[in-house]
Amino acid sequence: MHDSNFTLNESYWAPVPEEAFQKDASPWITYPASKVLAEKATWDFVDEHPELDIITLLGAYILGPIAEDQVLKDLATLSSNFWIYQLIGGQRAAYPDLDKSPQFIDVRDVARAIVLSLSAAPRRSGKHPLILLSNEVLDWTAAAKEVAKISPQVKARTVDRGAVTGRRGAVIDTTRANEILGLDKFIPWEEMVVNGVTSILENEWKIQLQVA
Numbered sequence: 001m002h003d004s005n006f007t008l009n010e011s012y013w014a015p016v017p018e019e020a021f022q023k024d025a026s027p028w029i030t031y032p033a034s035k036v037l038a039e040k041a042t043w044d045f046v047d048e049h050p051e052l053d054i055i056t057l058l059g060a061y062i063l064g065p066i067a068e069d070q071v072l073k074d075l076a077t078l079s080s081n082f083w084i085y086q087l088i089g090g091q092r093a094a095y096p097d098l099d100k101s102p103q104f105i106d107v108r109d110v111a112r113a114i115v116l117s118l119s120a121a122p123r124r125s126g127k128h129p130l131i132l133l134s135n136e137v138l139d140w141t142a143a144a145k146e147v148a149k150i151s152p153q154v155k156a157r158t159v160d161r162g163a164v165t166g167r168r169g170a171v172i173d174t175t176r177a178n179e180i181l182g183l184d185k186f187i188p189w190e191e192m193v194v195n196g197v198t199s200i201l202e203n204e205w206k207i208q209l210q211v212a
Contacts, residue, residue, distance in 0.1 A: 009173040010058075010130040013040070043128050055117045055180070059110050060103035060134035060172060064192045065199040067107075072206040080104075084196050086159070087144050093159035095140045103134045103172055106187040116181040134172035135186040143193045150194060154201070 013036060019025050020033035039056065046052050061080045066072070075082055083096040113133055123129050148155040177183040 006170040007173055008132070008170045010128075010132060010176060039130075046128070053122050055120060055123070055129045055131060057110065057113050057117065058130055058132050059105045061105070062107050062110055063104050063196050064107035064187075065195045066203055070203075072203050074207060078200070078207070081196055081200060084143070084147070084193055085200050087140070087147050088154060088157050088197060088201075089159070093157060095144070095159060095161070102138045102140070103170075104138050104189070104192070105133045105135055106192040109133065109135070109183070109186050113177065113181055113183055116183060120180050129176070129180055131176045131180060132172050132174050133177055133183075134174055135189060135192075138189055138193075143189070146190050146193055147197050150197065154197070 014032060016033045016036050017029060020029045039058075042054070042056065046054050061083070063080055063084060066081065071077060075085070078085055086094050086096055110133060113131065117131075120129075144159050148158040148160070174183075
């Protein structure tokens, strides 16, 4: 993991450790490794078939409101939104793991990027249009305070343990999102967090978790 002195752009490839291929490897190793290998295989295929026009969108952690038809049956099906659900877990309320990279992108910005990709200019020969999508670094203390403003009932179950300091994480360069897609603004984190929590609360009955 990199700190805030490191700028991450499309030229950087995460290393794939040897243990990722072991039978008993941790999913925290095999999952990101599989994404790197799949991405490289895609571009190898495209290089062999120049008639193909492909854009790949590489997003940070995707958070935000839940889709109307999203299947929710347990915490795992919240995916990355589990992080903001932790903020309102009542007696179980907690800040997310602050050692993890706190970069994020609103799901609606990802949707916009997909739509814009459909009308983007064809790629130039030899150029791989990998586009990084990420907003500013999310401060979980500030996020909890914002969530607590939703209502007195939500405030009562929101984590409040004072200021905490997490790893700032690398700076993600989103220049290509603007150059190729014209995507130069992202949904503010306050809107993303509040909309995300509100939609989770509307669907909480589907999740098998007792919140005290």
